[in-house]
Amino acid sequence: xxxxxxxxxxxxxxxLIVASVIIIVQARTEEPLVxxxxxxxxxxxxxxxxxxxxxxxxxxxxxxxxxxxxxFPDPEENWIQLPDSPNIALGKTVxxxxxxxxVYEASNVLDGDLTSYWESRGVPATITIDLxxxxxxxxxxxxxxxxxIWEPRNQTFEVRVSTDGTNFTVVSPLQRHDFDxxxxxxxxxxxxxxxxxxxxxEFTEKSSGRSAGAQASEIxxxx
Numbered sequence: 001x002x003x004x005x006x007x008x009x010x011x012x013x014x015x016l017i018v019a020s021v022i023i024i025v026q027a028r029t030e031e032p033l034v035x036x037x038x039x040x041x042x043x044x045x046x047x048x049x050x051x052x053x054x055x056x057x058x059x060x061x062x063x064x065x066x067x068x069x070x071x072f073p074d075p076e077e078n079w080i081q082l083p084d085s086p087n088i089a090l091g092k093t094v095x096x097x098x099x100x101x102x103v104y105e106a107s108n109v110l111d112g113d114l115t116s117y118w119e120s121r122g123v124p125a126t127i128t129i130d131l132x133x134x135x136x137x138x139x140x141x142x143x144x145x146x147x148x149i150w151e152p153r154n155q156t157f158e159v160r161v162s163t164d165g166t167n168f169t170v171v172s173p174l175q176r177h178d179f180d181x182x183x184x185x186x187x188x189x190x191x192x193x194x195x196x197x198x199x200x201x202e203f204t205e206k207s208s209g210r211s212a213g214a215q216a217s218e219i220x221x222x223x
Contacts, residue, residue, distance in 0.1 A: 075146075079184030082141055082220065089199070089221040093130040096120065101213055109219045114145050120203070120213035128200040129219060134163060138193040139222040142177070142201070144185035144215060152180045155214060156205035159189055161196035168200055176205070185217075193223070 089110055096106035096118065104119035106127055118127065131137075140159055144150050159172035171191040179185045199221055203214030 075182075076184065078182060079146070080186040080188050082186070082188060083139055083222040085222050087220040087222065088131055088135055088137070089129050089219060092132050094219075095128050095130075097126040097128070098122070098124075101211065104215075109216045112218070114143060114217045117145065117215055117217040119211060119215045122212045123203050123205060123214055125203045125214040126200065127203075127214075127216070127219070128165075128198060129221065130165070131197050131199070131221065134195055134197045135221075135223050136193045137161065137196050137199070137221055137223055138191060140172070140189045140199060140201075141218075141220040141222070142187045142189075142216050143218040143220065144179050145217050146181050146185045148181050150179075150181055150185055151208075152178065152182075153206065153208040154178045155187075155203055155207070157201050157203040157214070159191075160200045160202070161194055162198040162200065163196060165198045168198070169194070174202075174204065 090112055092110055094106045094110050098120045100106060101119040101121055104117055106118045108116040109118045109127065110129065120127075142155075142157075144153075154176050156174060156176045158170060158174040160168035160170050162168040171194060172189045177187040177189075179187060199219075201219070206212070206214055208215075
């Protein structure tokens with residue numbers, strides 16, 4: 001009887017060993033269990049677009065050089081108009097009886113550049129243009145830089161002409177003239193045509209508080 005009991009125990013232990021081996025082999029051959037993380041819910045952001053009511057969208061115009069884009073008003077349309085004839089003073093000779101401020105010499109009034117200008121050290125100040133020939137002139141224009149930074153101002157001056165540079169005739173008596181960038185910062189003076197080679201201007205007052213001297217970017221003369 002004891003003999004049979006030992007045999008049974010051996011068989012049971014053997015079966016347990018075989019079962020354990022089978023379980024281990026299966027565990028090694030099966031794919032490992034992978035636990036994937038949960039995908040979070042997407043975050044929804046609400047973008048509020050402001051209403052376009054009352055807004056005007058303007059396309060960027062094609063431009064190859066500086067200037068007002070097409071469709072925009074041209075400020076020169078409001079400028080004081082000057083004669084279509086040539087400016088006979090351009091590039092001629094000019095002298096000033098007064099010292100000028102720094103680099104603002106008298107020759108600047110005949111260089112055709114509105115960004116350069118003559119400025120005397122004070123008033124009264126006289127400037128004389130030699131046309132290098134005799135012309136029948138009837139218009140003189142005094143111009144300042146038309147940029148808005150040159151705020152409105154006034155200057156008081158007289159215009160005289162001469163054929164010999166010694167004896168002068170007054171064609172525009174001493175009076176105040178207003179300069180305004182909205183109209184091009186131009187003062188146009190017309191008078192009866194008169195033969196002249198020299199045009200002389202005497203400035204006696206100027207309103208702008210930034211400097212005490214007379215100023216002119218260009219002085220233009222027309223027949």
